[in-house]
Amino acid sequence: MDERKRTDEETAEPAVLEDDGELTTGAEADDEPAVEDGVSEASAEAGIAELVEAEREREAEEAAVAEAEEALEREEPKDAEPVAEPEPLAAKPAAKAKTAKPRKAAAPSRRLAVLGSPIQHSQSPALHRAAYEALGLDWSYEAVEVTEDGLADFVQDLGPEWRGLSLTMPLKKAVLPLLAESDRYAEQTGGANTVLLDGDSLRGFNTDVVGIVRALQAAGLEEARYVHILGGGATAASALVAAAELGAERVDVHVRDLTRAGWIEPLANDLGLRVRIRPFSQADRSLDVPDLVISTLPGGTQTEAVYTDSTRRRSLLFDVAYEPWPTALARQWEAVGGRVVSGLAMLAHQALLQVRIFVSGDPLQPLPDEPDVLSAMLDAVGIDEQGAPLEV
Template sequence: MKPEEKHVRRCAVLGSPIAHSLSPVLHRAAYAELGLPWRYDAFDVGEEGLAAFLAGLDPSWRGLSLTMPLKRAVIPLCDEVAEPARLVGAVNTVLLAGGRRTGTNTDVPGMVEALRERGVRTVRHVLLVGVGATASSALAASAAMDASRVWALARDPARAQDLQRLATELGVDLRVVAWGDAAADLPARVDLAVSTVPDEAAAPVAFEVTRRAEVVFDALYDPWPTRLAQAADQAGLVVLGGLDLLVHQAALQVEQMTGKTPAPVAAMRAAGEHALRSRAG
């Protein structure tokens, strides 16, 4: 380490692949706005290399953001797993202090904060498109916003077992609906629909989703807008995208890693939007 870097604090995002990640853009924008001389990098790390990477960190490190395929793999490598990470079985943030690793999850509260920013504070009936890991975070966020009944559209209903277990723990009535039964088995109205599947997968059910929902939250951010988001916008619905989630979960990471509050959400969003325009252009 160079002498001038001796007191620099370090954070990074880990995953594989990682080149697409917007996390460095968002975190660096926050550091600049907060006047922190911190470093934030991206490292391509798979499950097999995670333990060695963690073991090699020195005391200058303060936190890690984790993306696929590491959100579950990191759990046994943490000294402590806090809520809601334990609940959803996914750690997207590791806080490093005093030689200890604390795993937590900012995806769940990040989704809640993104919705609150748009004036959505309570939801009762929710539709999930997909039943994977992101759907679990969306289910936990919905429960935190007082959801009592949730429908989940599944291409393979057998894959909904983890989601069903989570719903039971949360005290939420979850009904899994097969993809082909959407028209007949979904409710007439829901407060919120959250899509957690690829754009091409959501497109065939976009009509059924948008004619039922008041708010549509598509977890994708690149490419944007998705076909579902376009359909929701044309229907006059409130539309949120993956960048909303990414910014708010990153803002919570910044606060937890640096101890500085509040995180500069506006600056982070502007940096993210600029980066996405640059990619598209």
């Protein structure tokens, strides 16, 4: 039974589905594609082609993903993964130190100096350095030994990094022919203690006058009608102008050599002052007690000027010298309880004006946070706001 059924199935002609849905058999189907297991060869080939194409697309996608991952790995630093690894962490501070080192070694943006001979005792470097540090300026300030004969060559050799100079005697007068312009006080006194290098020209200033006035005002002396001045040099000229600024009407100037004091009277007349020029030995021969005695004598100088105890108790002594301290006159005043102002006070206040000039070019332009700057300068030379030595 089974054998017969299988024979019949093998001899029977297969049926083919026509486009119109009807079945044909036998020779009618000879022109149609062969079919195996109910699927035509064309359909099978198309299916295989689709599978091959799908496989190719999958392989292409995988290759694209692999290429993208490789590109990403190439862009990232190889040591970025271990954040806590010691080598990358150590490399960063090293790089910072490398960039910071040139800033420390770099030359100051401005150079300044005080010139004179002798100059080793000068307190100007301490004052100016304290000021520039308080202002946050990386400026240098040094003391340089320069004689009157060498001043012109020294100034001529200065480079563009130089901003200004402070001058002591005997350079205050020697510098005048080198200046393109001078302020009023330099013209009145015939000396400049400050030089501003303004491009190719030199501008001269005298800050001693205002330095004296400000130091005395800080000590509580607002005016002085009658003044004694000891000495006949360049600082005495500044003291004479300062006396006029304080409202003086009469000034007695005591000098060692009367023949070298011819400049005093013309200047006093220009300032509207009545002046008497006398030798040291007649310093305290007047019945009138001066409000102020200004000594412009160098430190350690012995003088014939002798003041009574009464005068020393009632007059304020301003001694421009500060090395050595106390001077002989200062000791005489202190012995009877008299008031004394050290020359360091004048030096600090005139230096403050110099700093104004070097920073802004204008002695009338206050500095940023100027009270703090002045306080730093006073501390640097060991005096208080009134010019008295600080207690150690």
